[in-house]
Amino acid sequence: MTSSQTQAVLHNYYGTLLDIVLIVAFLVALKLAMVYFMAIMSRWVDENAASSAAQAKAAKAARVKEPLSRTILWYGLGVAWLVNGILQMRANIVIASKSSLLHQPAFYAQPPWVHHLLQMTIDAFAAHPIRNNIWSVFIQLIIGSAILVGKDKIWGKGGLWLSILWSVFIWAFGEGFGRLFSGSPSYLHGSPGAAVFFVFAAVILLFSPDGWEGRLPAVNRRMILAYWFIGGLWQLVPVAGHWTKPAIAGLLQYSLHGPRTHALDPSTLFWSQQLAGSGVIWNAVFAFVPILLAVIGWKRRTTWLGVVLTLWTLFVWWIGQSLSAPEQTGIDLNAGIALALVTVSSWLWTASRR
Secondary structure (H helix, E strand, C coil), X not given: CCHHHHHHHHHHHHHHHXXXXXXXXXXXXXXXXXXXXXXXXXXXXXXXXXXXXXXXXXXXXXXXXXXXXXXXXXXXXXHHHHHHHHHHCCCHHHHCCHHHHCCCHHHCCCCHHHHHHHHHHHHHHHHCHHHHXXXXXXXXXXXXXXXXXXXXXXXXXXXXXXXXXXXXXXXXXXXXXXXXXXXXXXXXXXXXXXXXXHHHHHHHHCCXXXXXXXXXXXXXXXXXXXXXXXXHHHHHCHXXXXXXXXXXXXXXXXHHHCCCCHHHHHHHHHHHHHHHHCHHHHHHXXXXXXXXXXXHHHHCCCHHHHHHHHHHHHHHHHHHHCXXXXXXCCCCCXXXXXXXXXXXXXXXXXXXXX
């Protein structure tokens, strides 16, 4: 693509993108205006109703029941989708060559049937990159906006269901099933895929606040611990091939050569060199740290463990996933942010029950 052609593509792309952003902003403003109008009307009706005081007291009690952990996860998921949509606006993937799209981490060591599925996705995207990326941006902005402005309303629940459907689609056709079938998946590069954690967050938010007063957060906590335990065990399995210096260092190589946040290249290069120099030691660290944390968390409900797990999640998100990937067909924010949100939410609930 020549320079003049690139400029023409970018002009067309950003012009269309501006229209989409204005449409989403109008819809959000309209929804907020409707909420404000309905609140005024409801207040006026309540003032003229005999049972208004009792209704206000009941509504206040219902709001008090809302667990803070659920509120944080709800709005955190909405913001995450908005950020994903904003990151998707970058023109990197629109002007990227087809060959560069075919060298994403999702393609590495995949079986033929998964590789063929991803190849079809790239072919379909490359045929109309502007239109397809605009649709991707629009869907993610709609999901985030619906969740943020429609908490526990039909808009918000619709946003959660759309989040689930879109994440499942991205997991299969964009992330290659989180590289689970590659033979050497690792939590360091986000397996089983960012989409899985976005689905998990949306599913547990579909439960009512009453459900969060039960055992749901405790089950969430156990599932997170099981994820880290299994992830640590897989680092130990010889067939996964993580015990050699090139293999463990290679886990970070796609963060240097694939879609990534370029500002983090120096730190990623540093960690890649450290791993290459002491591969066995570092693989033991990446295996036994999550296993140890999972065992401790299974035995004891400690608040500090939630803090440590969140920091560990963000550390892995930084060195293994380069935070975000602007040129990939998967979820731009990668797996770390959704897992961190669920972790914070679950352990915040644990702290409130101590």
